[in-house]
Amino acid sequence: MSAVLPRSPVARPVKLKQHWVDRLAHVFLALIALVLIAFLAAPLLSILLQALQGQEGQFVWFDNFVSYAKTPALLGSLWNSVWVSCAVTALVLPLAFAFAYALTRSCMPFKALFRGITLIPLLAPSLLSAISLIYWFGNQGALKGLMQDFGIAQIYGAPGIVLAECLAVFPHTLMILVTALSLSDARLYEAADAMGTTMLRKFFTITLPGAKYGLISAALVTFTLVMTDFGVPKVIGGNFNVLATDVFKLVIGQQDFSRGAVVAILLLTPAVLTFAVDHFVNRRQTAMLTARAVPYAPKAAPVYDQLMTLYCGIIAALMLAMLGMAVFASFASFWPYNLTPSWRHYQLGLLDAEVGVAFFNSLTMAGGTALFGTLLVFCGAYLLEKTKGVEQLHSLVRLLAVVPMAVPGLVLGLGYIFFFNAPANPLGFLYHSLTLLTLCTIVHFYTTGHLTAVTALKALDGEFEAVSASLKVPFYKTFWRVTLPVCAPALIDMARYFFINAMTTISAVVFLYSPETKVASIAILNLDEAGEMGAAAAMAVLIAMSSTVATLVFMLLAWWTSKRTQAWRGR
Amino acid sequence: MSQSSFLDLRHIRKDFGTFTALKDISLDIGKGEFVCFLGPSGCGKTTLLRIIAGLEVQTAGQLTQDGRDISLLPPALRDYGIVFQSYALFPNLNVSDNVAYGLVNRKTPRSQIKQRVTELLKLVGLPGSEGKFPGQLSGGQQQRIALARALATAPSLLLLDEPLSALDALERIRLRQEIRALQQKLGVTTIMVTHDQEEALSVADRIVVMNHGVIEQIGTPLDIYREPASAFVADFVGKINILPARISQGELRFGSMRLASEGADRDVRVYLRPEDVLARPIAPGDPHVFDACIDKIEFLGSYCHVHVASPALDGNRLMVYLSLNFLSEQSLQVGSTITLKLVPERIKVF
Numbered sequence: 001m002s003a004v005l006p007r008s009p010v011a012r013p014v015k016l017k018q019h020w021v022d023r024l025a026h027v028f029l030a031l032i033a034l035v036l037i038a039f040l041a042a043p044l045l046s047i048l049l050q051a052l053q054g055q056e057g058q059f060v061w062f063d064n065f066v067s068y069a070k071t072p073a074l075l076g077s078l079w080n081s082v083w084v085s086c087a088v089t090a091l092v093l094p095l096a097f098a099f100a101y102a103l104t105r106s107c108m109p110f111k112a113l114f115r116g117i118t119l120i121p122l123l124a125p126s127l128l129s130a131i132s133l134i135y136w137f138g139n140q141g142a143l144k145g146l147m148q149d150f151g152i153a154q155i156y157g158a159p160g161i162v163l164a165e166c167l168a169v170f171p172h173t174l175m176i177l178v179t180a181l182s183l184s185d186a187r188l189y190e191a192a193d194a195m196g197t198t199m200l201r202k203f204f205t206i207t208l209p210g211a212k213y214g215l216i217s218a219a220l221v222t223f224t225l226v227m228t229d230f231g232v233p234k235v236i237g238g239n240f241n242v243l244a245t246d247v248f249k250l251v252i253g254q255q256d257f258s259r260g261a262v263v264a265i266l267l268l269t270p271a272v273l274t275f276a277v278d279h280f281v282n283r284r285q286t287a288m289l290t291a292r293a294v295p296y297a298p299k300a301a302p303v304y305d306q307l308m309t310l311y312c313g314i315i316a317a318l319m320l321a322m323l324g325m326a327v328f329a330s331f332a333s334f335w336p337y338n339l340t341p342s343w344r345h346y347q348l349g350l351l352d353a354e355v356g357v358a359f360f361n362s363l364t365m366a367g368g369t370a371l372f373g374t375l376l377v378f379c380g381a382y383l384l385e386k387t388k389g390v391e392q393l394h395s396l397v398r399l400l401a402v403v404p405m406a407v408p409g410l411v412l413g414l415g416y417i418f419f420f421n422a423p424a425n426p427l428g429f430l431y432h433s434l435t436l437l438t439l440c441t442i443v444h445f446y447t448t449g450h451l452t453a454v455t456a457l458k459a460l461d462g463e464f465e466a467v468s469a470s471l472k473v474p475f476y477k478t479f480w481r482v483t484l485p486v487c488a489p490a491l492i493d494m495a496r497y498f499f500i501n502a503m504t505t506i507s508a509v510v511f512l513y514s515p516e517t518k519v520a521s522i523a524i525l526n527l528d529e530a531g532e533m534g535a536a537a538a539m540a541v542l543i544a545m546s547s548t549v550a551t552l553v554f555m556l557l558a559w560w561t562s563k564r565t566q567a568w569r570g571r
Numbered sequence: 572m573s574q575s576s577f578l579d580l581r582h583i584r585k586d587f588g589t590f591t592a593l594k595d596i597s598l599d600i601g602k603g604e605f606v607c608f609l610g611p612s613g614c615g616k617t618t619l620l621r622i623i624a625g626l627e628v629q630t631a632g633q634l635t636q637d638g639r640d641i642s643l644l645p646p647a648l649r650d651y652g653i654v655f656q657s658y659a660l661f662p663n664l665n666v667s668d669n670v671a672y673g674l675v676n677r678k679t680p681r682s683q684i685k686q687r688v689t690e691l692l693k694l695v696g697l698p699g700s701e702g703k704f705p706g707q708l709s710g711g712q713q714q715r716i717a718l719a720r721a722l723a724t725a726p727s728l729l730l731l732d733e734p735l736s737a738l739d740a741l742e743r744i745r746l747r748q749e750i751r752a753l754q755q756k757l758g759v760t761t762i763m764v765t766h767d768q769e770e771a772l773s774v775a776d777r778i779v780v781m782n783h784g785v786i787e788q789i790g791t792p793l794d795i796y797r798e799p800a801s802a803f804v805a806d807f808v809g810k811i812n813i814l815p816a817r818i819s820q821g822e823l824r825f826g827s828m829r830l831a832s833e834g835a836d837r838d839v840r841v842y843l844r845p846e847d848v849l850a851r852p853i854a855p856g857d858p859h860v861f862d863a864c865i866d867k868i869e870f871l872g873s874y875c876h877v878h879v880a881s882p883a884l885d886g887n888r889l890m891v892y893l894s895l896n897f898l899s900e901q902s903l904q905v906g907s908t909i910t911l912k913l914v915p916e917r918i919k920v921f
Contacts, residue, residue: 016628019645463659466626469646470653471673471724482661568663568704 021474025387032380033393036400038427039443043415044407047268050418051261064258074259077241078266084158084242085226085270088165089219092173095166096218097211099315100177102308104184105207107300109309117316118171120323123551124544125504125521126168127231131528131537132326133164134236140336142325156238164232167322169225170315173218180214181207186296213281220274228267228408230507231521235528243267247410248510257418264411275406323544330538346542349527349535357516358523359542365438365519366502366550373442373449373498374491381453382483386465387475405447409507412444417511432514440512441502449494456490457483485565489558496554500547577602577760578623578728583632585618585784592618594784596632603758605751607771610781611807616764617732619781623762624730625649637727651728652721656736658713660705666692666716667701673724691719694753711742718750722757729754731763735770747774768808772796780804802921805842812848812889814841816920823920826884828859830915839920845876847917848891850909859913863889865905868898879909 054060068074099118103111121129137147137155144155152159184207192202208215230244237245243263251260331341350356384397404412420431430436460483468478484491506521513522520543527536562569578600585593593615600606608616621627623634625646633642641649660669670688679687692698695715705713714734721729731750735743751774754761765771771778772792780787780795780803788800799805806813816825816839823832825841853860861883869876877893880886891911893903903909 015643016625016645017643017648019647021647022645461655461657461659463655463657464661466624466646467653467655467659467720468672469626470624470649470651470721470726470730471676472647473673473676474647477676478661482663485663565663568665568706 025383026389029383029393033397039439043419046418047261047264047415050257051265064262068259068262077243077246081227081243084161085223087162088226089222092166092222093219096173096177100174100181102312104181105298106305106308107298108305114312114316117319118174120319121168122171123547124540125231125506126229127235128326128540129167129322130164130232130235132322133160135325135329157240160236161233164236165226169222173222176218177214180211184210184296186294217278217281220277224271224274227270230410264414267408268411271408272406326537327541330541345534345538349539355523355539358518359520362520366499368438369441369502370495370499374495377449378453381450385457401450402447404443409444413508413511416440434517437509437512440508444508445501452490452494456487488561488565492558499550503543503547575602579635581633584630586630592784605754605761605776607775607778608764609771609778614781615784616781620730620732620764624653650726651730652726653730654717654721654734656733658717660713662705666703670719670723695719710738711746729759729761733764810845812843814887816841842919845890845892847914849912853912859915862908862910865907
């Protein structure tokens, strides 16, 4: 053994020679970074620039913000948006919490059924609940008299928006709360029982603090969803203006891009805030539950369980009434005078109003989003998680991948107008094309897909790539033979999520379509504007149906792939 | 070095930001040698292994394998097989496909691959398990498959990153002997990272003891145990008693003991293995004999850890190994007095 020699002179940083295969990984990641820059960062930046520009494109500092603040009508919209969002949050949060509590902390029967029914609003554009409410409580609504007995003169405006949004955001709020309430340690309750703690005290000292972060997160998400939703206020808002409808009017109606950009930034603010708080909260939440925690298993308590069943039954009935009325109205020959079932509205919608084309566009876009979105997002997540290389590039993609979560669809769509409609943009040829609609939708829903992929990839052993390299197998072979098959369930999940959301999205694409590339959810808005409520209801039902069918197809696909690729999971 | 040098590390240094994980590591490994990197967690042993594998990049230094400079080569261009603590078996591939994973890529004919897989599975003691999935095997079995996969391409170097840490105690002892036997049979140069000193002592040709990013000592297991080069090695490898002492006027003094010693006057510490304190035979007139009182008896089966305190050692406590039979023969129990003897040539002073 040699004696320890004097220290070698400090060398410049050592870098391994790169195998061409690893360079390939860097090139792919750089491509993904380029896509995200072109279709996310650049449009967002152009909103910012637009907000600081005058009508002639000159730089005006904050003049647009000042002139916005001096317009009473617009300020009124801001106030409307805020209080409506607050009202919905205040209503939905306790309702969803009780529902989530029943699902996770009681022994009530039919849990899966109740859970399934609450997912209905996710299958259709949010405006379905608004259309349905008009049939229940509108000028010719079935229960208009009952509503007026409660002192509400008409459903159009704030009452309609609040009610419709409650139904539309319920599943989103519920999902977060169910997750929060599932993360509980049974031993805390056992310890409390051992000390003779009352039910009420256990609720306030264990349950609520445990779900605290979930509640914060749910409240913020609800608030943001309502604030940035476009479909509901458009359909049932009447003369009640909110920020989301203002953006549309300013940009499409008055071509006032600068003030449109100002409103977009106002919409972006709560979303960014939500995102930041949620990020912080998530980090806390995971730290709270240790791997050793014992999951809480509710014990049967007849009276309490029956009460919970009753409560969930009422909520589920409301959801079904919402969907049911839309279905019923879509078949009624001439509401409210002739209720005999007919295909009249479907015929009118699909053939006369050419929604058939729009429907086909929707399916094309949803299919493209599901296929290319899943591909892009999964490859991006894989390259981030499993390859090493240029540190700055990794950080950039990591950041861009989570930004879409904080960007409302309306804002993204507006950015696309500003960016792709600019005469100097070489990508301008994409404007109005179905390709751009698809790309916009992929970017809009990028983060959720990304997080699903990252979770699935993190569950894989971190040394697969090292083992492959030692066996001289290039990374893409291991990706094909091991990573993809093992992650197949997550991939299908991502594809389903992309598909359903592409079918139902309105907010981002409402700025980007042309008559040839109109999608079904937009066609519903147009039908509603044209006063064809029945046809609008029919088309919304059609979207809900196709989403349901798609969900079933994806479930079948999941079952089939898991039989083929997941045999190793069983013992 | 008796063997020809196979893997040569020169002045390896690794910084993570401002933290230096490895400071100037130089090491020669002979062909066919079984070397263990031993040290507490965070000592840099795994980092060093990953640098040899090309999974981490050294900040400075040079690596030569079989006469070839591999310092800048990516993992795929180096020649080694690796086994991780987590097994890292591909869960969706069966045992046969896992073992053949590196062979398929070399365009080996199918019949030959099948033959090689059969041969390897026999080698690791799991013949006939080709069709099973990793999830159907126990931890020890999975690690054997991982070993077969690493050996399939007949690499000249085998790297084992804490391969036994995830296994239960019995399986660990069995598998480490199997790994050793396999390594000797194949003659493949092997480096194993471990924090378990017993594991290192039982399998290695040479042990590299590391601490805080430096090599404390390199030597055979017996060397490391009997002739520790530093206080850290003496303390980390095996059990040892540590007593305060002083060197004064050419004498090592602790308690009433006086031993010849060299060096300047200073305070030192005496390191004494439990087995180097004997209860018999005791020759009359031996100056290293002293009486001690039994403080505590820790029963471990055929022998016991007996903690004693002695005025001859300034009341310091000492742990010795005594057989159960001896204790009952002499009817010794807590509170009894016992005569003990030091073996002066075994005492280490740091």
